[in-house]
Amino acid sequence: MPYVPLSWLAEHVEVAPGTTAETLAAALVAVGLEEEQIVPPPVTGPLVVGKVLSLAKETHSNGKTISYCRVDVGEHNDPPGDGAEPADVSSRGIVCGAHNFDVGDHVVVALPGTVLPGPFPIAARKTYGHTSDGMICSAKELGLGEDHSGIIVLERLLGADAVPAPGTDALELLGLGEEVLEINVTPDRGYCFGMRGVAREYAHSTGATFTDPGLPENLPTLPPPATADGFAVELDDDGAPDAGLDRPGCDRFVTRIVRGVDPAAPTPTWMVSRLVQAGMRPISLAVDVTNYVMLDLGQPLHAYDLAALAAPIVVRRAAAGERLTTLDDVERRLDPEDLLITDSPGGARGGRVLGLAGVMGGAATEVSPSTSDVLVEAAHFDPVSVARTARRHRLPSEAAKRFERGVDPRLPAVAAQRVVDLLVAYGGGTADPAVGDVDRTGTPEPVLFDPAAAARLVGVDYPRERVVGILEQIGCTVTTTADPDTATADGAGDTTVQVTPPSWRPDLVGPAHLIEEVARIDGYDEIPSVLPAAPAGRGLTVSQRQRRDIARALAERGFVEVLSYPFIGDVHDRLGLPAEDPRRATLRLVNPLADDAAGMRTSLLDTLLETARRNVSRGNADLAITEVGLVTRPAGIRAAAAPGVDRRPEHHELDALEAAVPDQPRHIAGVLTGRRLPPGLGPVPAAGRLADWADAVDAAKVVAETVGVMLTVRRGETMPWHPGRCAELVAGDVVVGHAGELHPKVISELDLPARTSAFELDLDAVQAVSPAEPIQVDPVSTFPPAKEDVALVVDADVPATDVLAAVTDAAGELAEDVTLFDVYTGSQLGEDKKSLAFALRLRAPDRTLTAQETAAVRERIVEVAGERVGAVLRA
Known part of the structure; x- marks a missing residue:
């Protein structure tokens, strides 16, 4: 995000006296530039100018040579005497390990109480036999660069005539005591990535006078026109139509040459300070100047070592197999969509790759410590092309951030002239009269x-x-x-x-x-805030009310509702789905959030089981989670062309779009792991009860019964459930889901606890067969119930649900509740037989049942069960 120091902003717009970072933030928020943070000054406390009065070098037993200095810091001096050299002058004693300064030099002194970047607080301390009452600072210690080898000598930095008196505040002198506002810029306001744009917006907000630094007439030197002998540049690109880039990647390319730049010339302190305030690391004069102008105007630039170039520069797309080592020392395999800057060593046109256009330069032609002749590039690149290249190579450079949002095509010549002027002024260079400017830009459409x-x-x-x-x-x-x-x-x-x-x-x-x-x-x-009148409505739909009721019913039974992302990868292999399973037909996304999750789920368990796995891996093993959400079934869809936005789509276009939308039924699913009931609290605590397949079946029944649907449970076999512990759930004549224990291989693949169970229902299908009218609750009978137990012996392969249905139907209207409470197998029953015991609660709404009536119900149950499933009463 851009950083805005007030002193820098004031060079382009009239800033009212007393303006602070807070008031600046308020002014910019008014025109849509959001405040990100206010960065405090990097240095606080008494940082002052000092003059070295004496310097005594001492070599100590550890082999290190130090200098004990007496430094004049003006009003901050100690009283005269106390070992001062000379004794009649007040000063401070400071121990320093650097040796690039001498008596009479003016330096930067951090007095006790100063806090340097780090944070590194300064205090008086005893060292090497002296009391060091402060610190003489280097550029790195002040956060003004990476040079830690030598002390800042102000005569070299500012010139002998510009050095202030000892005791002068060095925070203001070096620009270190200023708060900086960081702002957040929306993608459509890319011009605010330069101080020029921020100053313009401040003028819009406050009415202050704005001087546009991007206009040629506001420069000290007008940019000269292009000359015939300018460094040759060829724009050899018409876009990449196959990738949807139907316009050239570069429509302007300006080159300027500065000769005789002193490679050792330091970057001026004011520029270093501003680069640091903007979050950039000072490198060298040529590089720092291009970065500074970019931050000021918003136009990215690049400096080349002219001696390492061979004309012409060619802007083109990458060829297959080409590689480039960028300035971050990473070798990158280039893509045919990448727009490149190349030159022509040995006469091979466009033969050597110099950089990724608008993103990052290459290491082969970067400015080095020996560079004296510099070629300055200021170009205008297509935003989409730059954005794709930056994301493809994961290079969110400062240049790319600006180009991908759109840069002013009228800026390259102005920005290049600014760089030339600064290199001449601070590097001792000479501007070459040769100017290159290939300009194919057009005017904005009215x-x-x-x-x-x-x-x-x-x-x-x-x-x-x-x-x-x-x-x-x-x-x-x-x-x-x-x-x-x-x-x-x-x-x-x-x-x-x-x-x-x-x-x-x-x-x-x-x-x-x-x-x-x-x-x-x-x-x-x-803009007034007008609350619109709420139109008359009918409240929640029947379907919405049912979903809320279902969520509440499951929550009352201990389930926790979760929400998982609907994106999947290879989960169907992990769930063991057969190759022909229709759930394997997945809709794939063109631009997924993650490469390993590019498909849309076809089942809620595709993502809900991953949620369970993550909880278990973090120690939450006793789970009962549920989710209601959409699944995507793309079978039968047909691709449709996107209609334009210049008109309303025709009916046939809307029909085609509708046919291209996949079916997205709403499902509900749940997963149970670990203990369903916790240990008891009595004197001999029970072990609790583990969740099993029956709990999953019961939860599915709760979902259906909440909307008035009775599920028929029968044996099923489908992945990812255990083949012998899977129930197929039927509503009416439609299979609406499955429940039971998961397959052991699936449990192992997902690292879930043993005997993990789950259910999934097509909620749309369940709701489709639910009663249209609200469920009517029968009055509670005031007469006592009659309880009866019936044990029936059937063949071992007869489903318990078939027997339960026969018992329930035979009991008729008197049956208030029928529950299977025991299943028994043993030699007493005979081979391939089992006993099912049912508990019946019988009640009449208008009378107390007699013993004869309950006996008649029992006989009818035995008779009907015998006819339907071959059951006999257990002796």
Whole structure:
């Protein structure tokens, strides 16, 4: 994010006295630039200018040579005497390990109480036999660079005539005592990635006078026109149509040459300070100057070692197999979509790759400590091309951040001239008269705009003059043109205006964008907050109420509702789904959040089991979780072309789009692991009860019964469930889901506890067979119930649900509850036999049942069960 120091901002716009970082943030928020944070000064406390009065070198037993100095720090001096050299001058004694300064030099002194970057607090301390009452600082210790070898000598930094008196505040001198505002810039406001853009927005907010540093007339030296002997550049690119890039990746390329730059020339302190404030590391004068101009104007630049280049420079797309070692010393395999800067060593046109255009340069031609002749590049690259390259190579460079948001195509010549001027001024170089400028840029497209539309869309009564004035204020050119469609018979009529956006606003391409600018500059706080009247409604739908009831019913039984992402990878292999299983047909995303999760789930268990695994891996092993969500079944869909946005789609286009949308039924699923009931609390605690397949079946029944549907449970076999412990759940004549214990291989693959159980239901299918009318609750009978137990012997392969259905039907209306409470097998019953014991609670609404009536129910149960499933009463 951009950093805004007030002192830098004030070079381009009139900043009111007393303005602080907080008031600056408030002004910028008013025009849509959000405050990210206020960065405190890197150095606090008494940092002052000092003059070295004496210097005594001492070599100690550890072999280190130190200098004990007496330093004049003005009003901060100690009293005279006390070992001072000379004794009649007040000063401070400081121990220093550097040796690049001498008596009479002016240095930067951190007095006790100063806090340097780190943080590193300074205090008086005893060392090497002396009391060091402060510290003489290097550039690195102040955060002004990486040079830790030598002390800052102000005569070399500022010039002998510009050195202030001892005791002068060095925080202001070096720009270290200033708060910096960090702002957040939206993608459509890329011009605010330069101080030029932020200053413009501050002027819009406050009405302050703004001087545009991007205009040639505001430069000390006007940019010269291109010359025939300028460094040769060829733009050999028409885009990458196969990748959807249908325009050239570069439409302007400016080159300037500065010769005789002193490789050892230091970057001026004020520039180093601003680079540090902006979060950048000072490197060398040539590199620092290009970075500084980029931060100031918003135009990325690049400096090449001219001696390492061979003309011409060619801008082209990468060829298969090409590689580049970028400035971060990483060798990268290039993609045919990558736009490259190349040169021609040995006459091979476009033969050597110099850098990724608009992203990062290459190591082969970077400015080195011996570079004296510099080629400056200032170009304009296509935002989409740069953005794709930066993401492909994971290189979010400062240049890429600006190019991908759109850079002013009129800036390259101005920015290059600024770099040339700074290299001449601070590096002792000479500007070469040869100038290169390949310019294929066009003018922004005008927008036909009705000023009255702003009031209609925003709801604020903007006068026409106010609308036009705001558009001109942000840099647009507005011309009035009669609209023939609204003209009256006598020639009068409403008028529209033709608005040509400024070159630095590529985002202004339609009337809605212009209206947004009007609302922004006039003030979002001027837009009234009107609460619309709530229309009459019918509340929740039946389906919504049912889903809430289901969630509440499961929560009452200990389930916790979760929400998982619907994106999947190879989960179907881990769940053991057969190759022909329709759930393997997955809709794949073109631009997934993660490469290993590019598909949409076809079952809730695809993602819910991963949620269970993550909980178990973090020690939460006793789980009962549930989720309601959509699954995607892409079978039968047909691809459809996207209609344009310039008109309403035709009916056949809408039908095609509808056919391209996959079926997305709503499912509900649950997973149970570990203990279903915790240990008891009595004197001899029980071990609790582990969750099993029956709990999963019971939970599925709860879901269905909540919406008035009775599930039929029968034996099933489908992955990922255990083949012998899987129940198929049927509503009406439709299979709506499965429940039971998971397959051991699936449990092992997902690292879940043994005997993990799960259920999944097609909730849409369950709700489709639920009663249309609300469930009517029967009155509670005041008569006592009669209890009866019946044990029936059937063949071992007869499903218990079939026997339960026979018992329930035979008991008829008197059966208030029928429960299977015991299953027994043994030699007493005979081979391949089992006994099922049912507990019946019988009750009549109008009388107390007699013994004869309950006996008749028992006999009827034995008779019906014998006819249906071959059951006999157990002796």
